[in-house]
Amino acid sequence: MKFVLLFVGTPEDQDRFERMTPDERKAAMAGAGGWFHEYTQSGKIVGGEQLQGPKTVSTVRAENGQRIITDGPFIESKEVIGGFAILDVKDRDEAEEIAKKWPAGPVEIWPTVEN
Amino acid sequence: MKYVLLFGGTMEGADQLPEGHREVAMADYEKSGQWFAKYTKAGKIVSGEELRGPSTATTVSRKNGKVSVTDGPFIESKEVIGGFAVIDVADLDEAIAMAREWPGTVEIRPTIDHSEDAGR
Amino acid sequence: MAAVFREEAGRLTGALVRVLGNFDLAEEVVQDSLVAALVKWPEQGIPDNPGAWLMTTARRRAIDLLRRDRRYSEKLALLERSQLPGDAPEADDRLRLIFTCCHPALAQEAQVALTLRAVAGFTTPEIAAAFLVSEATMAQRIVRAKRKIVVAHIPYRVPQGEDVAERLDAVLAVLYLMFNEGYLSRGASAGMRRDLAEDALWLGRLLDRLMPGQPEVLGLVALMQLNLARSAARFNEAGEIVLLADQDRSLWDRDSIKEGTRVLERAAVLHGPGPYQLQAAIAAVHAEARTWGDTDWSQIVLLYDALLRLGESPVVRLNRAVALSHLAGPEAALGEVNDLAMTLGEYHLLHSTRAELLDQLGEKEQARQARLRALELCQNPAERALLERRLGG
Numbered sequence: 001m002k003f004v005l006l007f008v009g010t011p012e013d014q015d016r017f018e019r020m021t022p023d024e025r026k027a028a029m030a031g032a033g034g035w036f037h038e039y040t041q042s043g044k045i046v047g048g049e050q051l052q053g054p055k056t057v058s059t060v061r062a063e064n065g066q067r068i069i070t071d072g073p074f075i076e077s078k079e080v081i082g083g084f085a086i087l088d089v090k091d092r093d094e095a096e097e098i099a100k101k102w103p104a105g106p107v108e109i110w111p112t113v114e115n
Numbered sequence: 116m117k118y119v120l121l122f123g124g125t126m127e128g129a130d131q132l133p134e135g136h137r138e139v140a141m142a143d144y145e146k147s148g149q150w151f152a153k154y155t156k157a158g159k160i161v162s163g164e165e166l167r168g169p170s171t172a173t174t175v176s177r178k179n180g181k182v183s184v185t186d187g188p189f190i191e192s193k194e195v196i197g198g199f200a201v202i203d204v205a206d207l208d209e210a211i212a213m214a215r216e217w218p219g220t221v222e223i224r225p226t227i228d229h230s231e232d233a234g235r
Numbered sequence: 236m237a238a239v240f241r242e243e244a245g246r247l248t249g250a251l252v253r254v255l256g257n258f259d260l261a262e263e264v265v266q267d268s269l270v271a272a273l274v275k276w277p278e279q280g281i282p283d284n285p286g287a288w289l290m291t292t293a294r295r296r297a298i299d300l301l302r303r304d305r306r307y308s309e310k311l312a313l314l315e316r317s318q319l320p321g322d323a324p325e326a327d328d329r330l331r332l333i334f335t336c337c338h339p340a341l342a343q344e345a346q347v348a349l350t351l352r353a354v355a356g357f358t359t360p361e362i363a364a365a366f367l368v369s370e371a372t373m374a375q376r377i378v379r380a381k382r383k384i385v386v387a388h389i390p391y392r393v394p395q396g397e398d399v400a401e402r403l404d405a406v407l408a409v410l411y412l413m414f415n416e417g418y419l420s421r422g423a424s425a426g427m428r429r430d431l432a433e434d435a436l437w438l439g440r441l442l443d444r445l446m447p448g449q450p451e452v453l454g455l456v457a458l459m460q461l462n463l464a465r466s467a468a469r470f471n472e473a474g475e476i477v478l479l480a481d482q483d484r485s486l487w488d489r490d491s492i493k494e495g496t497r498v499l500e501r502a503a504v505l506h507g508p509g510p511y512q513l514q515a516a517i518a519a520v521h522a523e524a525r526t527w528g529d530t531d532w533s534q535i536v537l538l539y540d541a542l543l544r545l546g547e548s549p550v551v552r553l554n555r556a557v558a559l560s561h562l563a564g565p566e567a568a569l570g571e572v573n574d575l576a577m578t579l580g581e582y583h584l585l586h587s588t589r590a591e592l593l594d595q596l597g598e599k600e601q602a603r604q605a606r607l608r609a610l611e612l613c614q615n616p617a618e619r620a621l622l623e624r625r626l627g628g
Contacts, residue, residue, distance in 0.1 A: 004164050008189045047162045049119055050227040055379055056386045058223045058340035060214040067215040071342040074222050077192040099175040106176035106189045113165040116388045206390040225387045
């Protein structure tokens with residue numbers, strides 16, 4: 001079964017991360033990197049991305065029948081999604097066990113629609 | 116250059132929409148399927164997932180070192196992410212052109228490329 | 236110096252972005268060279284070849300920055316070899332630059348600021364002063380926009396095919412916003428070293444040179460030119476706004492009006508009507524009237540009707556109502572203005588227009604109330620002063 005884990009952070013977390021030097025970033029990422037590595041090796045993670053911060057985001061939406069492009073995210077919220085991982089596991093409990101091992105902030109577990 | 120397109124809206128509750136709205140939602144859903152087929156064939160889509168509705172989401176978070184599991188998404192927002200696609204394209208304009216053909220709201224987020232980390 | 240900056244900055248930035256492939260870095264070193272010129276030139280005089288001076292300074296700065304990072308050794312070699320900016324058609328560079336700065340994925344206020352800085356050679360403090368925000372706020376806005384260009388890979392190129400019209404609209408919207416900001420605050424910001432309205436007109440002409448045959452570019456150039464032609468009459472000695480009806484028309488710049496009208500005629504033969512051409516045509520009708528009483532209001536109402544056919548806009552409706560009041564009397568116009576109260580309730584000009592019409596109908600108290608409401612909503616100092624005078628009188 002496939003699940004998507006969404007990693008949640010605050011814009012402040014994201015800004016801090018973006019200001020880090022490559023070395024600082026590496027250290028900060030070590031835990032998360034290890035987590036990704038472990039579950040990618042065991043075949044549980046089948047995909048994932050880390051996203052650039054909300055200040056680099058653009059949104060395309062419909063307005064008066066036209067598709068317009070604007071600066072910024074469409075989800076209005078204090079927290080932002082900093083990245084995600086796609087899991088292929090046997091059930092929801094396994095997804096939850098893996099999510100619990102994530103070393104950083106909150107994680108949302110979303111079941112997917114399998115086509 | 117990789118981008119993640121986050122798609123707004125969900126099919127959760129679509130069966131309870133009033134007559135007319137339901138047909139529109141179904142037609143858009145159909146279009147989104149065609150969109151995926153077209154760009155997968157064109158080699159632009161690296162991966163993509165459709166998420167089930169927010170009522171099926173669970174949040175794992177940590178408070179004072181203790182892990183807690185709660186029902187529902189962590190992010191409180193009117194808008195819902197219904198799915199996403201990871202695309203690999205030349206630049207933002209190509210990503211925008213693809214997003215324009217999607218039948219709903221799309222957030223375009225550049226990804227952080229970790230393949231370069233080793234070289235630094 | 237402003238004229239030199241304006242001629243050289245965009246060329247230089249454009250060429251450097253092309254050679255370096257890094258918008259942020261290129262834009263930054265050119266800005267550094269402008270700031271260096273601001274310090275040096277007043278002491279040493281403007282060099283014989285100011286463009287070359289700025290280029291050498293910017294290039295030296297870029298080399299300095301690039302040397303710190305080994306990843307850029309290739310770029311560095313390229314920079315040391317290239318003859319900037321004369322080694323390629325410079326025109327293309329500036330056009331690409333304009334489209335990158337006015338990319339719709341950037342917030343519009345950032346598009347305006349970036350265009351002023353990168354294309355027209357404004358410094359950050361000048362832009363901050365023009366938009367009445369702190370330097371720190373403006374600097375942050377610019378840094379953020381440049382970072383997005385780099386991180387999100389906003390391309391550095393002129394759009395092609397079906398994208399052109401839409402992207403050109405975005406550029407024109409930026410120039411028009413720039414123009415209005417300068418034009419409306421002319422009286423209040425007389426101490427400013429550079430005039431946004433003049434620079435917007437310059438940018439419009441540049442755009443026409445780089446991308447000839449675009450009717451709406453010509454339309455906007457004509458609109459700006461025709462409005463600027465009246466600028467000597469728009470403020471009195473006290474720096475207060477003088478309304479069109481009360482302006483001394485002998486102060487209007489007849490050559491500039493002729494030029495604006497000629498540009499509008501050039502647009503008309505291209506057979507691509509659009510909102511800027513129609514607004515310019517309205518400005519031309521006003522400019523051609525020798526007195527306020529000579530104004531051809533029926534022509535103006537027709538032009539507003541044409542504008543409304545291009546797209547519904549309550550602000551255009553409001554302007555049409557004003558024109559209508561001169562044709563059909565204040566009562567008919569007031570009805571139309573009242574109908575707009577739902578959509579434009581927060582727009583000060585709706586209330587000041589109502590006030591004028593109510594005055595004409597002898598409803599002094601209602602007119603006063605409307606004017607007070609307009610004053611509550613109006614931010615522009617010159618327009619506020621006008622409202623206050625009307626209330627006092």
